[in-house]
Amino acid sequence: MSVKLSDVIRSIETVAPKNLAEDWDNVGLQVGASKQVIERILITLDVTVDVVAEAVDKKADLIIAHHPFIFNGLKTLSADYQKGQIITQLIKNDIALYVAHTNLDKAENGLNDYLAHLLGLKSIQTLDPSDPKSYFKLVVYAPAEATDKIIDVFGKNGAGSIGDYDYCTYRSSGIGTFRPLQGANPFIGEVDAITSVDEDRIEAIVPEELLKQLILQLKKNHPYEEMAYDIIPLENGKFINQNGLGKIGRLENPLKSQDFIDHVKKILNLPSLRGAGVIPETIRRVALCSGSGADMIGLAKAKKADVLITGDLKHHDGQRALENNFWVLDAGHFGTEKCVAECFKAIIKAGLKENCPEMIIAEASKDFIINY
Structure with missing residues (x-):
């Protein structure tokens, strides 16, 4: 293909x-x-x-x-x-x-999410959320026979993605009116005559960074000479944003510290791990940051993680973990990102x-x- x-x-x-x-x-x-x-x-x-x-x-x-x-x-x-x-x-x-690179590290459903799921974490949240995305609702009006095509353009260009679902749109039917003026080349109707048409209102949520390209593609595929559309700013980003560095979640069943070490080695196919700090008896809540994330020791501790898994651990990172009465596991930069x-x-x-x-x-x- x-x-x-x-x-x-x-x-x-x-x-x-x-x-x-x-x-x-x-x-x-x-x-x-x-x-x-x-x-x-x-x-x-x-x-x-x-x-x-x-x-x-x-x-x-x-x-x-x-x-x-x-x-x-x-x-x-x-x-x-x-x-x-x-x-x-x-x-x-x-x-x-x-x-x-860091866009994939920070993305919801990106590398750190993948690593968290690989390790079997549940109730996964972002460890250090970035500023929330700006979202818009894009509303497009089209004749009913063009609705399926418009929805397809929405979906193929990233609109209507909510969690584990895509192509999430809503349509409602009504009657649109317009009058083509001199110089127009109407798809429906005649110049200087008011026309009433059965139309659908099609709407979907769109991240700001995809909005411009989506509108360009819609205009290319819309049957009308002048596409009617509305752009409505939303507050959703404040509530649904999961972009940012690192993840934190819980194991379905708590593990003893040595069993947890064995679990990480098995899942990541590593012969050994390095570690520093104070080892808790039981591991339930796990923070992680692929690559180099030792600077998140304090944040992981504050969010009540039992351990932070990352790579590139240095001498003074280990000292900081010890001073924070916290445990950090170094699975390697390559090990956490392969x-x-x-x-x-x-x-x-x-x-x-x-x-x-x-x-x-x-x-x-x-x-x-x-x-x-």
């Missing part, structure tokens, strides 16, 4: 819009063109020479990575350096590169459904840190 790269990007950014990313981050399309046709995707945590070689060998058209390959402006593309070699190979083999490949696959499959291209998890994606 082949799709346009723009469709793959839309499926990801419906869940993890770029405006969720931290200011210092660099996300989005880094190599390639959005009109490119994609048949095979290689998914990785990091972009390395070996990962690109695997993409070439497996004839992938697109690499999707979690960590940005290009962070700052490049001063050279010389193949004497690894970055130059990688970019040269990507362009030479017509392989696009797309990155979703599940991003399955997370990407799930998001893209949900967005593209039966139009999904082949997706491969990179075998060359490895932990850079080696225990000897």
